[in-house]
Amino acid sequence: RQRQKLTRSGIIPKVAHAACSAATMSYPKTAMDMVRVGILLYGFWPSQETLVRYLAKKREHQNPLARSLTWKSVVMSKKSVKRGEFIGYGMTFLAQEPKNIAIIPIGYAHGYSRMLSNQGRVLIRGRRLAVIGMVNMNMLCVDITSCPEIDTGDEVTLIGKQGDLEISVATFGEISNQLNYELLTRLPQDIPRYIVD
Numbered sequence: 424r425q426r427q428k429l430t431r432s433g434i435i436p437k438v439a440h441a442a443c444s445a446a447t448m449s450y451p452k453t454a455m456d457m458v459r460v461g462i463l464l465y466g467f468w469p470s471q472e473t474l475v476r477y478l479a480k481k482r483e484h485q486n487p488l489a490r491s492l493t494w495k496s497v498v499m500s501k502k503s504v505k506r507g508e509f510i511g512y513g514m515t516f517l518a519q520e521p522k523n524i525a526i527i528p529i530g531y532a533h534g535y536s537r538m539l540s541n542q543g544r545v546l547i548r549g550r551r552l553a554v555i556g557m558v559n560m561n562m563l564c565v566d567i568t569s570c571p572e573i574d575t576g577d578e579v580t581l582i583g584k585q586g587d588l589e590i591s592v593a594t595f596g597e598i599s600n601q602l603n604y605e606l607l608t609r610l611p612q613d614i615p616r617y618i619v620d
């Protein structure tokens with residue numbers, strides 16, 4: 424309708440577009456000549472409402488989007504902690520028993536929220552393991568007491584799949600109280616990006 428008004432006024436754009444990710448999926452008529460998808464490029468829905476509306480309209484029960492983002496790091500070092508010692512800044516985690524921890528070189532400067540202190544999860548060797556202590560600026564600690572085989576250099580999945588387990592952006596965001604958009608835009612430019620097939 425707005426395009427027709429512009430045309431009647433003698434304003435004829437070469438390309439017209441008004442559809443963001445949500446409109447592209449919910450209101451196809453707004454697509455016009457092209458669309459401006461953002462979060463859909465990563466394989467994420469703008470909101471749960473958009474997904475529900477799409478599935479109801481298409482009468483499908485399967486999410487048609489494929490995730491295109493995985494966030495990984497490695498175990499930088501391992502440490503042993505005695506019973507009664509604190510782990511991390513601020514004395515927020517007291518070891519009630521001897522613990523083995525893995526140090527991961529990821530912190531809030533990389534977009535891993537401090538809200539995930541003592542409640543985040545990562546995947547190492549196909550196991551879901553707890554982040555313990557405060558998330559620091561450039562590192563976090565993971566409890567590997569139950570997995571003595573974990574070693575330096577092992578792959579750590581912060582977002583993505585490892586074996587049969589997955590940490591999705593949605594679950595990551597729910598724990599840290601961040602929107603999908605917020606989390607994705609907080610991943611800084613200096614994190615190396617690798618395009619994989």
